[in-house]
Amino acid sequence: MKRLSWLLLILALVAGVASLMLFGLPLAEHKGYVLIAFQGFRYESSLWAFVGLLLVLGLLIYLARLSVRLLVTSGGLLNPWSRLHSRRRVRLASEQGFLDLAEGRWARALRHLKQAAHSSPQPLSYYLGAAQAANQLGHYEDSDSLLEQALNRQPQAELAIALQHAELQLARGQTADALETLQVMRAHHPHHHLVLRQLQQLYLQAGDWSALVGLLPDLRKEKALGNAELSELERQAWRGRLLQAGRQLNADVPATLAVLQQAWQAMPTAQHREPELLAVYAEQLRVLGAEAEAEELLRHALKQHYDVTLVRLYGLLHGRDVSLQLQTAEGWLKQHPEDAGLLLTLARLCLHSQLWGKAKDYLESSLTFQRHPETCTELARLLAQLGEVERSNGLYQEALRLLDPRLCPPALPAAT
Template identity: 60%
Template sequence: MIRGVLLIALLVVAASVVGLGIARGSGYVLIAYEGFRYESSLWVFLAALLVLWLAFYLLRVLLRVLGVSSALANPWSRRHRSRRGRKASEQGLLELAEGRWSPALKHLRLAAEQDPQPLMYYLGAARAANQLGDYESSDNLLERALTRQPRAELAVALTHAELQQARGNLQGAHDTLSAMLERHPHHPEVLRRLLDLQRQRGDSAAVVGLLPELRKQKVLADSELRDIERQAWRAALLDASLHGHEQGDTLQPLHNTWQQMGQAHRNDPELLLIYTEQLRQAGAEAQAEETLRAALKKHYEPRLVELYGQLRGSDTGRQLQSAEAWLSEHAEDPVLLRALARMSLHHQLWGKARDYYEASLGFSRDPQTCAELARLLNRLGETERSNQLFQEGLGLFNSRTPLPAPR
């Protein structure tokens, strides 16, 4: 409303100014150029200019209207192609998210051909083709994406490795990621993907090899990295023992793996337990006993004491004395007392073994301790007490491992 009033006011002022100008004089305009000569009054000349400007403006509007009309009428016009591309991209992305692979492949492929930045559409179409089992089309779409956007090599390669991994082609995924690691040595995502792949393949040596770079680049949180590192070394120790059995030399691969570990990991109770247990299974009980005794002198750990009591070192008397020395600080540890009872049995110290078993049961009614003391008492001829302990141990075991309810 206000704008209309202002416009009318301006028109009135302009007409007044023009009227005053005409009243004061008509003016004179002369344009002469070689043989051309134009003469008119000033106001006629200005009116002619105004008419020419209006004619030019109307012609532009007419041409624009005709162009829009032809674009609307022509199904292959740029306008229609752009609209089809937008529609295909919207539908394709929605279908991809909903798991409708076949229509998603069709629409995303169309959107990729229409869009000047087609990377995301090609990658989505490749995923859809991969889900449909059309691996050749999937790879071709990735190649097309790389051709259209060469600078997106890493993104295309990561997607390719992911799809190869989904197909079960772990070696192909490994080759793809290894090539990218050579071209981008410190890239966090390449390192993370390669770590996940090596863990899936069960290649503990490769995981261990990646750990220094993972820590340096801070790809994972420290706690997560420590867990992965422990799992990798655990698997490496078990693999070394297995390979040793296969090669007929059980101990050397195990020793080599153990020496490759840092001191912090050689002091880790869980890894130490695995190492000494593998030594025990390989018949190297004396070496396992020495390793555990040295570790327990530094740090007392009940899990290690449990295994220590099951070993027979080269000097069982010294082994027993070393364990009894720990009683000064851990006299109420039922695991240590049971271990001492077992070592006493090795020396046929029946009374001493019985006392240690009884002391262990005084701190913890463990079914294993009950069973071992029951066997000892049976050997000593105390049948009634032996049967009582067997029954008690069986009851404790059943209470800890309840039977499934009948159907």
């Protein structure tokens, strides 16, 4: 704008000089005459005198406006309650307040940010910072009051204020209040990703697996989490849900088993193929006495995808047909002859069928590939039953040493 003004001024001067050169000489010879008469007023002069009068009047008006502007500006500079000083105070208070907040000077931050909030037309950030500082000082009522003032001043910022409120409530340990705040916000803003994320973290922290499972579809729909994080959260939620279903308090075994089976059926089909979830469900079935169902489930799952963890668990189950179970596991041995876990499972299945010699061979073969404490314990128990007490004791000590070297101290020196 300044460049345009200067350009117009230069053009006006050039035009004035050109006009003077073209018309100046003829006008100099004829001074002209101006007459203004109105009722009793009469003014007459030459043209040049009239033009000069207009220029003087224009200059006087310009000087008067400039003087008024200077007076207003100087009045603002001198008046401590002027708008200029008010803006300056807000700026200084906000800068110092946020600096104090970042550096942990809570009392000073509270004082400066409250000052900035009272004088600013857009006080939201100052109220939120002041509420955080008051919360850090333990002034919880003041913190809630500041958030309420922020809501009164800027009601359109309800969501931002509620999210801050929930965070402060969690910092105080008021988990139930934070949950209530977020649930109200979810009712008002059902698709907001920050509300969903905070609810997800709260459910995860509280171990409320049923609520977390119910939140998963919205988290996926709104893309509130990355794919990898969402997949891990889904496994964790369903794992917790299965464990929770299998540990129903004040419920008999059939009722608990029904709840567990219902939770498994409610899972997405893709999760039924997750080895971790299969292992949790099968273990819960085993604990509740439904070993035949667990064995059948794992047998079908292992036919589709071989997994070491599931193979180890398979050896702890008593199916309806133990010989079929052993035959199935021996079929896996052809593709995995060096799997120590599979050999341990085969040994356990042989023990179920009282095939002592075959079980011993499988256990010893397993130890050649991996010295595992479970395998040592199983073989020690079998050897003790077969009368090989000395070797059995040695394997028990080895199992203890594998679990924790401190559990098997060095042998005492022989007495002399």
